[in-house]
Amino acid sequence: MTAPLSSELIYRLDDKPPVPEASFAALQHLLASFVGVVTPTLIIGNILGLQEEVPYLISMALLASGIGTFIQAYRPLGIGAGMLCIQGTSFAFLGAILSAGFMVKDRGGSSADILALITGMCFVGAFIQIGLSQIIPYLRRIVTPLVTGIVITSIGISLIKVGMTDLAGGANAEDFGAPINLGLGFFVIIVIVALNASSNNWVRLSSVILGLLAGLVAALVLGELALQDLGMSAEIAVPQPFKYGFSFELAAFIPLAVIYIISSVETTGDLTANCVISNQPIEGEGYIRRIRNGVLGDGVNSMIAAVLNSFPNTTFSQNTGVIQLTGIASRYVGMYVAGILVVLGLFQGVGDFLLSIPKPVLGGATLVMFGTVAVAGIKILATEELDRRKVIIIAVSFGLGLGLALVPEVFAQTPLLFQNIFSSAAATAGLTAITLSLIIPENVGAVIEVEV
Template identity: 40%
Template sequence: MQNTQLFYSLEQKPPFFKAIFAAFVHLMAMFIAVITPSLLICKELGVNDMDTGRIIAMSLFASGIASLIQIYKIGPIGSGLLSIQGTSFNFVAPIITAGLLLKNKGLDDAQMLGTIFGTLMMCALTEILISQFLPLFKKAISPLVSGIVVLLIGLSLINIGLISVGGGYEAKSNGSFGNLKDLFLAGSVIAAIIFLNLFKNSYLKISALFLAVVVGVLIAYFLGDFSFQMNYQLPLVFLPQPFYFGIGIDWSLVLPFVLVYAVTSLETIGDISATCEVSHQKLEGREYFLRLKGGVLANGINSFVSGIFNTFPNSCFSQNNGVIALSGIASRYVGLLVALFLMLLGLFPVIANFALQIPQSILGGATLVMFGSIAATGVRILAKEKITRRSILIISLSLGIGLGVNNNPDILQFLPKWVESVFSSGIVAGGLCAIFLNLIFPKEVV
């Protein structure tokens, strides 16, 4: 990508129709990925359609605001690049685990959501602080640690994706889990993704996820599992209502969320570096460091703002770097259009209505690929590390503890309740193990 010719650089403004086309390609590359985390979390936690629709709509709206902040620097806040933001997949598994924990404590849906959003907002300070101490932070959480945590996130999410493929928890409860129709719909989405990636046309590859879901929806429509009818319970317009579900904090959720925010900061550094590369910006020196610092700072502020608007944390989307590389357009003006489109889409419930009607098995087919790619990203990060006895030992112990706790959390049932609540997440258990071992094992061990 580094040899890509730029037709329009960072500060240049393409002709209107060319800018609209580039913005539309960015939207196709990210749209499904923006709405899916909220949809999955709400479905797994049993949130009603009205509240789910609001959260989906606000995920689009908040992504637009976050992209504006990231692209158009406000003082030290933002990278100043065409860096599009969207709802982060990193938080899906921890939020579902947190929501189930809160429901077990007797909280109703509104209280549960308000507590999750409030705790996420407080923990967003993690990225704000990290942005001010980047050199120190990178020593504690090295690429080895980051790769392990990203791999754990991906492997944890794959199970959620597979449950969606079979029809979700509702299908499990009524005995229809894994029925042939759901498997066929999920399989059609996966087959469409594979088919579209066989073509040499790079725009088809970038839009494969969006187009594959469209294919799955059309098949579901002909099978009678999807309807284009409007849900008239939804209002004509979703006006943003800050703290719609109230706000609260659960201290047992702080450590899991802090760890995921820390890893997201490292991913942001990688994403912004890639955006600098495809945008022909410097990858060293003071200007580059300020972009990284501003980008991570914006990430934290954007996740805080997302909580205000009743949706989940935001992060930079790496797939949009591919659009810049293919189109040769790195103009921030295009980013402005993308941000405005996202905000507008978030105001109209017809988008949420469409998302709510998509059969879960179709989302499962798409998310299985997305979650697998998160795990693959973890492998790719680890592959950049020199494989020594030290790194093998850290990886082995961290994955063993993380996946073991994730699959059998009841192993902690006789420990103090605060220990059980903190370490019941395999991501936290494995991630903290990786951080601890990375700090205590001397680098020279081979």
């Protein structure tokens, strides 16, 4: 079976649009994904106190995203889906990465020590995804939509605290919760909400980046930001493989490994949606091969990102909507996007500029983004018919995962290995959901339908 043909496609998968059309489409994809590419790095850097390294890390995130996007579009050596799949730093790994970072920080480790462990584990973890790409059809029988929905919802909800903390001024800020901070943060939220209500598709797609720009202007007007603070250096960000070293700890790695499994299944869904929009088969050997190579591409791209001192990459789902709106599904547009991302990544001034964004402004935008992640998980769960079995799986998984996010010290008296394994709310919820799905018989849920 193939996806239904659409008369709305102007350029199909293997068409080569003229340079002006391809460039314009590439810019639209960049606007839809740019904030998502750089925000995880900003959050990790700010929370773990890596401010001096953040501009370089942002450059590497952009460079890795560009290389990854090219691999997915061009499909060298059969690696990649051969589609317009924009790659970017994944929000899904934030909880596990931050937990590992705090583990090193709490024992007195330096910024280099923190990044050595994080990038080392991300490098090793990429091989999990590379291996899983070859058994994706079987993996989907274990990591079901129920499990994926639970994990994605847990990721979004557990990260909302990060956005709210920044909105109030940032952790340990002397003016934490000051009216001026709250005003800036809520102003950004209001702008994003208003732009999303627009009838113009491009305004909606660019709502987050436009909200950030509006917040910057407001901060300048209110005297919370000076023009000289927005200076951009002309320094070139030279890629240095494993610049901060390489280390690995199994206990801290386990939560990260769980997220790599979930991310592989999520990528399968994103690639399938891309196939539908691009008029490609969604069944048969060709489809399976495309999905397998696409997930393999995610794994290889995450490995490259780790070598470049960045964090795991994934296929962004929001760009599928851009394909639908533009009618341009050509994978060659992905190469244009890749080129722009690589050029941006080579200029460390991009990171300097982003680092100057006031925390309340960034917090207002990330609060909305994390809420959107949670909604994506809820939408997946909403497709499930909730019988008794599924309700108990959801209840226990959320109870343990989100309970851990609310009370992180709950396992303080347990062995260190146990603490590290269950240090991430999303990983805890995912492990619980997978375990319960395997041990609770399917027919239990069919006995009594839950009443809502």
